[in-house]
Amino acid sequence: MTGVALQGRHAVVTGGGSGIGAACAQALARSGARVTVMGRDRKRLCEQLGRLVSTHDAHARPAPCAQAVAVDVTQADSVDTAFAIASAAFGPVDILVNNAGHAQAAPFSRTDPALWQRMLDVNLGGVYLCTRAVIDSMVERRDGRVINIASTAGLAGYAYVAAYCAAKHGVIGLTRALALEYAAHGVTVNAVCPGYTDTPLLRESIAQIVAKTGRDEADARRELLRANPQGRFIAPDEVADTVLWLCSPGARSINGHAVSVSGGEVM
Ligand code: NAD
Helix, strand or coil: CCCCCCCCCEEEEECCCCHHHHHHHHHHHHCCCEEEEEECCHHHHHHHHHHHHHHHHHHCCCCCCEEEEECCCCCHHHHHHHHHHHHHHHCCCCEEEECCCCCCCECHHHCCHHHHHHHHHHHHHHHHHHHHHHHHHHHHCCCEEEEEECCHHHCCCCCCEHHHHHHHHHHHHHHHHHHHHHHHHCEEEEEEEECCECCHHHHHHHHHHHHHHCCCHHHHHHHHHHHCCCCCCECHHHHHHHHHHHHCHHHCCCCCCEEEECCCCCC
8 A cells, every 4th residue: 555644653563573563564664653573472573674774774864764662561570671662662653453372272171271361462462551651641632543463264263273363353343442442532542453464473373373283374365265255365465555545534434333354254
């Protein structure tokens, strides 16, 4: 997507070192935003930062276009510290893309309390902690966009990923509640719900199917591909384009939505 002007805006993308988060960071930087990529994996973050800077600072911007800040979105102290560092360098956060997440499959009877808690902490608790870190400042400035990368698993059930599904449904509930709470304060809150998207997380899910069922990789891929009526995996850039649109001035009335990017798998 081109033509969205975000010059001077500070955008934070959690889990911005890979997959959908990396595509969002590129799209936001391309539109002129100053982007903080946050994540746990320092090496991956630095590689992503290098790509952002070499692509976008080449256009002779007056100030650096990107920074990388380490965070564990499941830890309140880590989140507060990361957002303080990010804002000290690039100013208050105008756009927050809550993208960090993780999917681990297991039959429900083998979903032990630790797996259940891990899925809730990273996929739902992280959205809560990161949004909490920016919302007051957005309200104060009467301006902000919060975009939560949920999943079609936030809108429909899938077998063998009960904890992930529960967490992603929670993200959609949180999105809808915050959208109403902050509607009159200049802040919009929306969710983007990708279907199976070609990223490291998907490749890990395919490996989990192979390991747990003994099926071969091509067979596992075919099964996941069948979920999308278009018979293909979503590209990370398609999700990033939707995020960019939600950041545009024209989307200021879009609030509390869960936008499905899934080729019609879930509507
Ligand atoms: P990915 O594994 O490439 O990205 C996830 C990122 O989150 C990684 O960079 C990882 O380091 C980061 N992360 C994980 N735990 C973290 C933590 N505790 N603190 C900070 N960062 C952490 O996978 P992706 O597919 O790009 O996933 C991005 C988002 O999209 C996730 O929320 C995922 O649930 C969602 N999603 C993915 C798909 C898919 O098929 N790939 C489909 C629907 C939704």
